Amino acid sequence: MADYKIHMLVCGGTGCKSSESHLLAEHLRTEIKNQGLEDFAQVVGTGCFGFCEKGPIVKVIPDNTFYTQVKPGDAKEIVEEHVVKGRRVTRLLYKDPKSDRIVTDSKGMEFYKKQVRIALRNCGVIDPENIGEYVARDGYAALGKVLTTMTPDEAIEVVKKSGLRGRGGAGFPTGMKWEITRQSPGTEKYVVCNADEGDPGAFMDRSILEGDPHSVIEAMAINGYCTGASKGLVYIRAEYPLAIERLKTAISQAREYGLLGENIFGTPFGFDISLRYGAGAFVCGEETALIHSMEGNRGEPTMKPPFPSVKGYLGKPTNVNNVETFASIPVIILKGYEWFSSIGTEKSKGTKVFALAGKVNNVGLIEVPMGITLREVIFEIGGGIKNGRKFKGVQIGGPSGGCLTYKHLDTPIDYDSLIAAGAMMGSGGMIIMDEDDCMVDVAKYFLDFTVDESCGKCTPCRIGNKRMHELLQNITRGNGTPEDIDRLLNLGNVIRDTSLCMLGQSAPNPVLSIIDNFRDEYEAHVHDKKCPSGVCKALMVYEIVAESCVGCTACARACPVGAITGERKELHRIDTSLCIKCGACMDRCKFNAVIVN
């Protein structure tokens, strides 16, 4: 049979699937069949394209047409127009928000121009449920190369020289970790893939497992060969059902092809992978807590050393790496460490995947070379701030990271410069905030998350964070005192220095970095009892301006608690003791007479 002339790639990631992309793919197939073009065009369900802002995405190959927000009902038109007649369906094409120009070719999109896709190389390109497509893109060639032509030490040397560092957050040199595990004595060792992605807003690990599960399987087997392990475990949260399903399919396909199991590539090396499900606790992303959870114990961290590389799962040497770290390995082996280390900065090599979220135009998943600036990420790839508002800050690294502001916009993004700026790489979550966001409230939100997720084992984290949260709550309710800011700083530093694991040690980061960068906002809350962004309800006072009020009674009728009184054609008044600050009067007033102080 001849090959297909047209490939229609339909995003099958969780984001697009929840917008019915699976139905869309089905409809496209039916329509193609109705036209009798089954041998001409092919519909492929792929992993995430990253452009989640405008999902579901359909990309038509070979002309690179990029359709956005496609509904199942659009299938007929796309097939009749594009597949049959070669005419693009203009209304579904992407429109550049800045220039208002329609972009037909995905290569012309700002979103993709500065990206370098290594870990995401196959996401949105291949069908993750078909091992053949992975093999066709050089899949398992790295494993074959390592097993048949390299010694474990040689392979570790390549990873070391590539300069790859852990993508899960801490940035520990990957090659060094592999070497320590290899050198740890013991005949029974384990490879663990940490797929317990817990940062709010981060979904790169899920997308890799959904879009390219074989790359992780291949890298785990390579790691097994290098460290001397024959068993691999993927610790994945149970709330990632699609990733689990695709991973299971991939593992069974790999077994079928003899790429997992005994005597892989005809060598004595054998390796197999099984899954362990997590219940979704943030702390289980910490490697010692993760291992305890896998053993069936309570997911609590323990002191390091001993490191898992020496004494891990069941007391045996265990190499724990993150999904994204693993996904980068096969390419490094095939293309060489020189190629990989030529990308990035002096101490941070390669690329990093970031999840853009918050008040940015192009919400989605991006992969950029290390050393790119925040400005490029937010204003070029991200397309700038939503609704033309002004940029205020960006929280990098989730609840463990810090909040950076406009003065950091030109800081190159790498492990060390982010730490120097008071944030951290973390797993790569990037939440962008605009002028309407209150930074004290943001700090409170992130602390709220860590207070909830603290496992409670050590006192500073369990009690300290709770006290910090109370202080912040007081400030946002207008009961803060000037000393509270110093108390927060003091307490934060103690928690940072004395907590057992990274969760506690990094929990005060958002609060501390926000005090550092937005001290004026804290002071406005404490001294003037005002929230400059108008977010903290307790600090807002609604008033009616006498000059503007015409006495139309619209506000009084809108008020759900009857706090507004006044006769027709006369000035209305708000009783602040009754007001619940819902803002209904302000929305209703046609004369802008209701203001907030």
Place this chain on the structure above:
Amino acid sequence: MNKIKNLADLRELKEKLQSKTKLREKSEYPEQLVQIKVAMATCCIASGSRETMNYIVDELDKRNIDAVVTQTGCMGYCYAEPTVEVIIPGKESIVFGYVDVKKADEIIEKYVKGGMLVEGIIPMNYKKIDEQ
């Protein structure tokens, strides 16, 4: 399914499967390849452009020519259907008219492979917006 027992097995499998995803890789850098656009509007299809397109794709494959074949809408030269536009990197695009299977063969053999123009060129009678 035969298991992969060694590196040669993997290579063999890869070569067998590569053509299935090759189109996606080629579309990453179309400007470096020969691009052939076959007009596929109602009039073109009625005049047999689908046969022409299928023939071109299969023949390029058989003759080992790296090219991207896409379909486009009506080019406006309906009197000369099927019409085919050929863009060779570094050269101006050329539109051929009345491209049946025989003509397609001639275009591939002489123009795409040898760079020699063949009869049947339609002079461009309009400008495209991106050229203005």
